[in-house]
Amino acid sequence: MTVRPDTPLLDRVNKPEDLKKLSDAQLTQLAHELRLETISAVSETGGHLGAGLGVVELTVALHAVFDAPKDKIVWDVGHQAYPHKILTGRRDRIRTLRQKDGLSGFTKRSESVFDPFGTAHSSTSISAALGFAVARDLGGTAEGGIGDVVAVIGDGAMSAGMAYEALNNAGGLDRRMFIILNDNEMSIAPPVGAMSSYLSRLYAGDSFQDLQAAARGAVSFLPGPLREGAKRASEVLKGMTLGGNLFEALGISYLGPIDGHDLDQLLPVLRAAHERATGPILMHVVTQKGKGYAPAENSHDKWHATAKFDVITGEQSKAPSNAPSYSSVFGQTLVEMAAEDDKIVAITAAMPDGTGLGLFEKRYPSRFFDVAIAEQHGVTFAAALAAGGMKPFCAIYSTFLQRGYDQVVHDVAIQGLPVRFAIDRAGLVGADGATHAGSFDIAYLGNLPGMVVMAAADEAELKHMIATAAAYDDGPIAFRYPRGEGVGVEMQEKGEVLEIGKGRVIQEGQRVALISLGTRLEEVRKAAEALSAKGITPTIIDARFAKPLDRDLILEAARSHEALITIEEGAVGGFGSHVAQLLSDEAIFDHGLKFRSMVLPDVFIDQASPAQMYDTAELTAKHIEAKVLGALGIAQIGSQSA
Incomplete structure (x- = not known):
């Protein structure tokens, strides 16, 4: 004490x-x-x-x-x-x-x-x-x-x-x-x-x-x-x-x-x-x-x-983890790729360590640029680097990238320049509260023509998305990932270049399809286990891309299931809204599909632990399970309602 x-x-x-x-x-x-x-x-x-x-x-x-x-x-x-x-x-x-x-x-x-x-x-x-x-x-x-x-x-x-x-x-x-x-x-x-x-x-x-x-x-x-x-x-x-x-x-x-x-x-x-x-x-x-x-x-x-620390020794307490942090995976992977591609450069806005770029700075100082607390300048600077034939990775927290949004629109997206946005602190971040939550980037990037938006389900997926961004030269591309440690999955030595706009099926099932974007996938898995115990085995899909959508995969899931539910760590107007637009355009709702979209609520959520915040947001396994049962019209005895 x-x-x-x-x-x-x-x-x-x-x-x-x-x-x-x-x-x-x-x-x-x-x-x-x-x-x-x-x-x-x-x-x-x-x-x-x-x-x-x-x-x-x-x-x-x-x-x-x-x-x-x-x-x-x-x-x-x-x-x-x-x-x-x-x-x-x-x-x-x-x-x-x-x-x-x-x-x-x-x-x-x-x-x-x-x-x-x-x-x-x-x-x-x-x-x-x-x-x-x-x-x-x-x-x-x-x-x-x-x-x-x-x-x-x-x-x-x-x-x-x-x-x-x-x-x-x-x-x-x-x-x-x-x-x-x-x-x-x-x-x-x-x-x-x-x-x-x-x-x-x-x-x-x-x-x-x-x-x-x-x-x-x-x-x-x-x-x-x-x-x-x-x-x-x-x-x-x-x-x-x-x-x-x-x-x-x-x-x-x-x-x-x-x-x-x-x-x-x-x-x-x-x-x-x-x-x-x-x-x-x-x-x-x-x-x-x-x-x-x-x-x-x-x-x-x-x-x-x-973190909490001992006043006498200065030793900071940290919970042990066998998984690397998402930020360190980004930094280490970018260093490895930069060794093979001298066009890769890194830009951050006063957060070299927070974004995991400290190692890149030490290894490639001439290709590292800390623009200070100047996100607007950083985005336009990255745009011109891309126009000059470089491969800029612009690493900015989701909440801070909001400050450079005009430049994302006018200097990057309209010109179709291949700036790679590494969006750290996506989703709810815990103790820093509402001001630092990465709630809006899926929505504010997904509405821009020509923008590719990815969300990593785990640290291995993040590595693949970094490789995908490096290989993509047709326009701007973004990948988002949360604060903290990964989930402990096995990591490949090198990331794979993903096919743009293609998701992956995690589990085949029936009646309901759960389409997850980002790291709620672990909660989706837990919900699926609970549902299986009730005789409902859902299909699980990792969307990978918020934009462009995997149209074929989503439409097939919609046509072959009674209900389709999207789950994401972002505000209304994001992935679920794009899926709803696709289903509407294709008249899928005319055939009786029950569609639900689970997003962050339309309120600013105050500080707490991330787990507490996601419970408040009703984006945990128990809430996903309840949402499925509600969509299927199954009464829940002794359980929480959606």
Whole structure:
């Protein structure tokens, strides 16, 4: 059992206004206790740890200076916000993070008035903050009113184009708002005492020009190596244009870099800016991911998101499995194929390890491209690579590919370019909840002319689909697969190239045909076993392709069975809808076929384990069995109804 840390000051904080009763020295001690509590909580629940540890002091400073919830603090990305949740009345539930009926791993409007805007995908905070600022100035009636507005953008979120679009608009509208750039990518070591005292003196000056001069002059108080690092960080972010630095050219005042772990700097800067600002201000705060917990400081990727872990040793717990993860199968297979085909290139959007491409990056660095959090650019970049004669594999989570949909349509599909989309995290993903579920890709890709859409039933099928995508040059092609481990099937050394638009019969039966797309196939098998015990042996088909459909196989199944049921891990409008359209076009319904389509319900399903989420979605074996019995008109005694 985890030993809870001793937190006497934090125990006195029930809401942000309690921080205003503390001295600056006590706020420093509070930050220490808040860090310990964050580490302790995440060790029990798992979750995003590194980014949250990096903003502990910043969180304390913001709540000490601003007056939430009237002042709107928008955290981007929301997984930075665990310390914020602890300080805003949710400490008693912090050990329910990412669990069924527990706290969300991101900010969530329905969870707390202190979360004014949901931010589970990155790079939206400046747009949202500007919206609040304009609503305030136009007399908006948000709950609790609207005072000042703060956007805390970080963890790579400034690499997305949307952030710069918002900056451009914010500079033009010239509304009072605060943008905190949490720069945890170009970390500098904590500055020496002279810098802190220098900043404190100058930030107490009368004019805003002095405030900016303080930020520029403070760099000179760093030792040589640190001074160069700070200058590099500042120059990279400011960028030079003919009219001065980028932010100032956009009409946004720039302050920084500021040490984000030194409250003796943060508090005077925030207080001075809060007192004097008239328009938009961007404050560049430099932090260290994982700050204060050595394992997280030393391995950013591993501790960005973690399983439960031992606080003392840092050892993460992981359930043993004999099956490889789908992501690793994708990464390893692509590396093997790239060894034989030098036209294969890989693109991802800030998720090299999450998509399994870390090995590809190491083996073929010149053919690997991490475009940062810029899915739109990544898709168009892949399209031009395809037009240039390469074989691009664009590996993006289903939920994030939504951000590049316009480019999928206009730059890839309309031009018929052979971009290979590797869609990770398909279906319901568990603890990350509705914002990260891969619910819609079958529907949003399947409606595009010329798009081929595949879904792997297991890890062996995934290997075949990767080979199929590599061999396909007639247009765009996508293959989807879930998060986590495979089912433990035997793997061939090389993937087979599948015939486009052809499914496979798993089991011959009668009366009812079950057509599965994706990894619900295991649940279909279990349902078939239960039905066989009742004297009904269904035909089982693995569709493999959502588009193009295996017309012959589906029509034959429809004509030779009383009922036909499709099962998929996607929303309405996907595979089942395409099958229904085919059956309607061929007038199959005129002959009395009983057709049912099992899809995700028309609601956003909150976080839980994947098994719990699929039970909520009624896509488990017991629900498939019930659906069959209902379609056949067989009474169910003592069992759940569909």
